[in-house]
Amino acid sequence: MEPSHSNDLHNERIRTRDGLTLAATFSGERGQPAVILLHGGGQTRYSWRSTVRSLGALGYHALAFDARGHGDSEWSANSDYSYDRLSDDLQAVAATMTSSPVIIGASMGGMTALHAVGRSEASFARAIVLVDIAPRIDPKGLKRVSDFLNGHRGGFANIEEAADAVAAYNPHRPRPRDPRGLMKNLRLRDDGRLHWHWDPTFFRERSDIKREKHAQRLLDMCSNITIPALLVRGAQSDVVTTHGIEELRARLPQLEVGTVPGAGHMIAGDRNEAFNDAIMPFIERHARL
Template sequence: MRIESGHPNGLHTERIATGDGLTLAATVSGEHGRPAVILLHGGGQTRHSWRGTVRTLGALGYHALAFDARGHGDSDWSARSDYSYDRLADDLLTVASTMAPSPLVIGASMGGMTAFHAVGRNQASFARAMVLVDIAPRIDPEGLKRVSDFLNGYRDGFANIEEAADAVAAYNPHRPRPRDPRGLMKNLRLRDDGRLHWHWDPSFFRERSDERREKHAQSLLDMCSNITIPALLVRGAQSDVVTTKGIDELRARLPQLEVGTVPGAGHMIAGDRNEAFNGAIMPFIERHAPLPRISP
């Protein structure tokens, strides 16, 4: 099911029903039937982190869609805290079924893992190509801990938006702190306690043991034998999450993998350097999801 509203600046909002009765909020540009691109945000982010990329792709002639993962942003929370990667992959397949066949999928961090699961668990792929943004099956444990500490911190929320902006600035010290933090309200919700809390369901981010993380990493590597579509990994040069060792291990299992690096960007590449990120992915998109030629 698809419910559509509003068309500001070439973008509009849709809500898409999942197989288990939740609805997902999506920002969309372009026309149905055009080559499709689906964008998946990272953990703790929202679809708005892709806003510039969605607008750019739509203006070029693609049908681009970025959606809030369940438990994030304006999408529903699961009453059963059903947030496994298999469930997230099911949601991706549901979204893909509303668009033209064989979309190109772009996933950042958690979104990349979701795309990996959706493609890798089936020998017959639903996507024509995928872009993984600063993610690999095995990542740096210290970088992972820093991400986890941020996502699982601030359980009591914030007294005001300035406190939230301070928290983000501490997590991303290389990114200039905005003079006006009001844009951060997309990522916050005012709850009954009168305090601002992050938009995500607190039960989404559960600590994993080292054993479970290793089992998950091995599972992803085993899935590589099912992944035959073109793939691109974009890494932030200042990322503390993806390592050269992790990339080499993935390339050994996924020989078609291309790798690009965005200078001056950390783990949140699209937020750190959006134009440079778009420049890194567009040649890949144009090769593997070409737009139909218009006859003169």
């Protein structure tokens, strides 16, 4: 289809059911087919900046928001970052759209989307895209993610140190010549150091028992999910396994699966154009019904 040229990015604020304010960025016009994008743990809405802009240019009303405790969204006073609260937030955002959205969720965002759709008696979404996530994932990959998110609690002396940490976590991704884009994820605190801009209490260590209970609960919820579903996996991901995908497909027989070559867990950041190519046919089929 011809581009609409309405791909400028705009910011807005959305109130949650328990009174927090979420920061959101959108492109496209209200009334166009809706798409909501959820970032992964420790990221912000800016990880979707290119995809939001591209979707707006193609005639969608695309919106990405910072999860509570992340980026420019408010932190929970009682550190309530459960998937029930994250799901409440997603439904509050969806309620601001003029039509049922396609939901795209990366990692934590994908888990939130599964949880929100699976617990609902009537689906509020048109379709769902999971980005390198499944209810049960590789423990070693999870530990690597957890070590990165829970490390560097003392912050960084400068942006170069932060860029070093990201490069060590993503050794397959070329290091940007100009690391200033990382400032979207960093804030200067009173100690004079740069810290990741998320609530440290968000990433409390969870026991293996709690993670297993959550995975099983999520799989059980899948019986309520009847909308179209797509899982996009990074070929170099150490988080999503073939077993995890097949286990999910057994609960979601409508699940389609695609793979992005040369990408790890952070697919959109590793190979954004290839990621967009992988999801667009699915979105075109289901967002405009």
